[in-house]
Amino acid sequence: MTENQETIQTEQDKRLRKIRSFVKREGRLTKGQAAAIEKYWPQMGLNHSKQLLDLDQVFGRQAPRVLEIGFGMGKSLVEMAANETDHDFIGIEVHRPGVGSCLADAAEAGLTNLRLFEHDAVEVLADCIADESLARVQLYFPDPWHKKRHHKRRIVQPEFVQKLRSKLAIGGVFHMATDWENYAEHMLEVMQQAEGFENTSASGDYVPRPDFRPLTKFEQRGHRLGHGVWDLIFKRVS
Numbered sequence: 001m002t003e004n005q006e007t008i009q010t011e012q013d014k015r016l017r018k019i020r021s022f023v024k025r026e027g028r029l030t031k032g033q034a035a036a037i038e039k040y041w042p043q044m045g046l047n048h049s050k051q052l053l054d055l056d057q058v059f060g061r062q063a064p065r066v067l068e069i070g071f072g073m074g075k076s077l078v079e080m081a082a083n084e085t086d087h088d089f090i091g092i093e094v095h096r097p098g099v100g101s102c103l104a105d106a107a108e109a110g111l112t113n114l115r116l117f118e119h120d121a122v123e124v125l126a127d128c129i130a131d132e133s134l135a136r137v138q139l140y141f142p143d144p145w146h147k148k149r150h151h152k153r154r155i156v157q158p159e160f161v162q163k164l165r166s167k168l169a170i171g172g173v174f175h176m177a178t179d180w181e182n183y184a185e186h187m188l189e190v191m192q193q194a195e196g197f198e199n200t201s202a203s204g205d206y207v208p209r210p211d212f213r214p215l216t217k218f219e220q221r222g223h224r225l226g227h228g229v230w231d232l233i234f235k236r237v238s
Contacts, residue, residue, distance in 0.1 A: 033100025040103040046090070048119040050127045058115060059088045064135035067167075068092065069121040069155070070142055074102025076214040081106070081114040084212065087135070089114045092121040122160065125167055132169045140213070144180035156187045161194045168236040173200065176232045177213065179222055184230035197234040206230045 029037075037045075046053070056062050064087045071077040071091040081089040091114065093099050099118045106114050117124050142155050156176065164174060174197070178184050188205055191197055201207045209215070209231050219229055 029097055029100055032104055033097050036100045036104035036107065037096070040107050044103055044106060044115055046115050046117050046128070048117060048124055048128060052130045053128050055088065055090075055130070055133060059113065061088075063088045063113070065090065065133060066136040066138065067129070067134050068138040068140070070094075070139065071098065071102060071116075072141075073098045074105060076140070076216055078102060078105045078109055078111065078114070079214045080212060081111050082109050085113060087113065090117070090129075091115070092117045092119065092124055094118065094120060121155075122163070125163060129167050131166050132172075134167050135169060135172045137164055137168060137172070137174045138213075139175070140177045141179060141218075142176075142183075144178060144183040154183065154186060156183075156190050158190055158194065161190060161197075165194070165196050165236055170236055170238070172236050174234045174236070175210070175213070177209070177229060179219070179227055179229045181228060181230065184232070187230075187232055191232060191234045194234070196236055196238045198237045200233045200235055205232075207233050 046058070055065055066080070066084075066087050067090045068077050069092050071093050072095075074091065074093070077089060077091050081087075091102060093102070093116070096118060099116055102116060117128075139155065144154070161174070168174065174191075176187050176191075178187065184206065192199065199205075209229070210233070213231070222229065
């Protein structure tokens with residue numbers, strides 16, 4: 001990489017970090033959530049720093065790694081980690097009550113293959129996750145920023161996708177799901193133009209919900225009301 005390319009790359013990084021794809025809402029912690037953070041963070045928590053993680057050391061083994069961006073309250077993340085014990089899971093969430101709930105559920109389930117960040121996913125990916133170290137990245141029901149003037153805040157943007165691509169191993173997948181059709185169309189447009197990715201959909205657009213993604217209560221309610229959900233899975237091919 002030339003000096004000019006490095007300068008351009010640095011400016012892109014700054015721009016990515018400046019436009020936030022989330023608004024951090026400080027919800028009130030319940031006593032149980034607070035207690036879970038105090039008790040289980042030393043074992044399951046990961047702190048952001050400008051140093052790449054040695055994931056083999058973090059988990060004490062070699063295994064395929066799955067990273068989820070914005071796990072909410074963590075119910076489905078815990079379920080996936082419990083169902084795929086041959087994989088290691090890393091969850092990123094900025095809302096503290098969700099972190100507390102996820103820790104409590106993970107501890108109750110006796111999980112050893114789950115670690116959590118309470119930080120901005122863009123910064124975690126840039127600073128803590130080594131290139132080609134992930135088998136799957138999950139982005140489920142991100143904030144759709146439905147007003148047109150806010151679309152620039154949507155996390156699925158060309159620059160972000162290329163940053164994420166570098167963290168996936170060749171053959172690794174980026175799995176997105178949304179219940180906003182307009183956002184699904186936006187995701188599809190961005191990913192179809194993204195260098196190094198191939199759509200796994202036989203029809204060239206969306207895929208059925210894969211078995212490994214649990215059906216959430218929110219999603220079940222949406223189905224009953226006739227709401228749609230769109231899944232996209234793109235594989236890194238170069």
